[in-house]
Amino acid sequence: MRVPQQCVMCEINNGVYVPESTFMEYNINNESHSSDIVFLVEANECNTFSLENSIVSALEEQLYSQKFINSRYAVIAYGSQLPPFDYPRTISKDNVVFINSTNILRQYLKHSTAFSKSYDGSTSKSDMMHAISIASRLNFRTGVSNTFIIISCSRCDIKQMRFDYSSILQYMSDEGVSLHIITNSEFKVEKPRKIRHIYGFDKQFVYSNRSPEGSSELRHALHVSNSSFGILS
Structure with missing residues (x-):
């Protein structure tokens, strides 16, 4: 016996309900x-x-x-x-x-x-x-x-x-x-004189005392190993 369709549905963030086996395409316009x-x-x-x-x-x-x-x-x-x-x-x-x-x-x-x-x-x-x-x-x-x-x-x-x-x-x-x-971790860089007092980094930027808003030029000097979760973050 199948579960009634009105009992199997997904509520989207904008309040719309999508019934079972129904597909809806998401794009940047309807994404919250x-x-x-x-x-x-x-x-x-x-x-x-x-x-x-x-x-x-x-x-x-x-x-x-x-x-x-x-x-x-x-x-x-x-x-x-x-x-x-x-x-x-x-x-x-x-x-x-x-x-x-x-x-x-x-x-x-x-x-x-x-x-x-x-x-x-x-x-x-x-x-x-x-x-x-x-x-x-x-x-x-x-x-x-x-x-x-x-x-x-x-x-x-x-x-x-x-x-x-x-x-x-x-x-x-x-x-x-x-x-x-x-x-709380130390950073190892190729040219320590070029980068000092690092706060953090992401895929594109390094954040430091000298560049609190982030510097893309310094990012290539910072190497992250797999064991430090650099691949995931």
């Missing part, structure tokens, strides 16, 4: 300028500072400047020595994973590091790949961009990862996921 943003926070002591205020404030400013509206947020905590975040888990309230309020987002981020201290002082095993895999199963909206923001403080050790980067890269390429990584 919005995003489903997932924070993947390593539940470790290094992230127990007031990151929720500085990061959320900076994110709000950028979304506003880019005219993003109705964005949703979710938080996944991972990498703790203590339950429950010794396994990547979503933080939710009343079974609601995605939220619209940045005030609630701040509470979620603060809660993600509430169980960060280890009884024996041992180092946590931080599996970013596993956290990304869990994030990929969330219920994302159709027609909006998907953004993952990893806040990590442990060294990326591929040997501790459940999945290899190529399988995660394939998923992110297929689904159009943008990955951003916030971590």
Whole structure:
């Protein structure tokens, strides 16, 4: 017995319902300028500072400047020595994973590091790949961009990862996921005198004291290995 067609449908972000076996072509004109943003926070002591205020404030400013509206947020905590975040888990309230309020987002981020201290002082095993895999199963909206923001403080050790980067890269390429990584790491460049005090980089630019808005000319001097998640971000 087939399920009635009115019971099997997909709601698009603009409120339109697409029935089963019906196709709709998406283009830049009917795509919403919005995003489903997932924070993947390593539940470790290094992230127990007031990151929720500085990061959320900076994110709000950028979304506003880019005219993003109705964005949703979710938080996944991972990498703790203590339950429950010794396994990547979503933080939710009343079974609601995605939220619209940045005030609630701040509470979620603060809660993600509430169980960060280890009884024996041992180092946590931080599996970013596993956290990304869990994030990929969330219920994302159709027609909006998907953004993952990893806040990590442990060294990326591929040997501790459940999945290899190529399988995660394939998923992110297929689904159009943008990955951003916030971590405390040193950069190695070919000409250190030319680039000093680097804040970060992306596919096109390097951000530093000298070029806070980004420099495309300096990007070629920065080499990123596969093990540091450079391929994914």
